[in-house]
Amino acid sequence: MTLQITIEQLRRLKLSGMVAGLEHQLSQTAYLELSFEQRLGHLVDAETSSRDNQRLRRLLKNARLKVHAEPEAIDYRPTREINRALVGDLLTCQWIEQRQNLLVTGQTGTGKTWLACCFAVQAARKGITVGYRRVGRLLEDMEIAHADGSLPKLRQQLAKLQLLVLDDFGLVPLTARGRSDLLELLDDRVGTSSTLVAGQLPIKDWHGFINDPALADAILDRLIHSSIKLTLRGESMRKLKSADQPSTG
Structure with a gap:
């Protein structure tokens, strides 16, 4: 042959x-040896x-991530006050293997979305199935799915993901149906997979944001139970990056 x-x-x-x-x-002749x-x-x-x-x-x-963020590019400058040890532990993805949730909060511009996508990229590197959805857009899609009968299929797709990133939580007010859909989504995942929630609202304000005591209790019980919390502080990364650029004026 x-x-x-x-x-x-x-x-x-x-x-x-x-x-x-x-x-x-x-x-390469070296292989001949x-x-x-x-x-x-x-x-x-x-x-x-x-x-x-x-x-x-x-x-x-x-995964359809909003940004492709590499773990090697995480900016640990002191002004960001990032818990480097915690981030290092999270990058091992053991929390996903243990079906824990991750809650990332911080003010606008502190890099929540970027870091959430960074954890998602690291998970994909380890062969973990990942999905990224903005909460407001996802609930719109679920509203449409109610109308055309595709909701069971959509819920099944989301439930199969080993890691689901829900970004911009707390940015868009929840409707009555949105609250119910969010509860069902989380109920499908609790104990079987991990959910990463990112948003600028402090966790202590989530109950009031949901604006329905009974559903808020149920939603937060599924989110916060066995969760890891990461709060980002410091100046806006957009301002810091702008300051790092050489002056052209």
């Missing part, structure tokens, strides 16, 4: 990583890496 036939068969088997690895080996087992091991590593990268791209595409 010729080498070209072998490469074509690998392509038919959709082993693109091994094809790339083999072509790389053929272009390795044993067959060593060269085969490199090919398997190349295929594994290729599949991992493909899965990550697929997970991130399906």
Whole structure:
């Protein structure tokens, strides 16, 4: 069997990583010094890496994150008062494995959305299914789903996500149906998956924002129970980034 036939068969088997690895080996004379087992091991590593990268791209595409935030780019400058140890623990994603929730709060511009997406990217790197939704837009979609009969399908899709990021909580007032839909959404996830909620309202004000004592108790019980809280302080990141830019005037 010729080498070209072998490469074509690998392509038919959709082993693109091994094809790339083999072509790389053929272009580097250093590989000639390795044993067959060593060269085969490199090919398997190349295929594994290729599949991992493909899965990550697929997970991130399906997540529809607002921003692509890399954990390596987290800004720990002292003025932000970020609990570095806590963030480090969160980046291990053990809280997701343990089905805990994460509540990220802070004033406008402190980087809540960016950091929430950062945790989502890290989760995707570990093969965890992720979804990002702004609360106001999600409740609008659920309202439409009520009308066209697709609500059960939408709820099932959201329930399957191992991590669901709910951004801008507290920004848009909740309707009576919105409160009920939010409760059902969280009830589907409690004890089976993790929810990350980000918003500028302090957690102590969430009960009043929901504006229905009974539903507020039920919603917050499902959110706050077994949750981790991360509060962002300091100056607006938009102002800090603007100050970091060189003056052009």
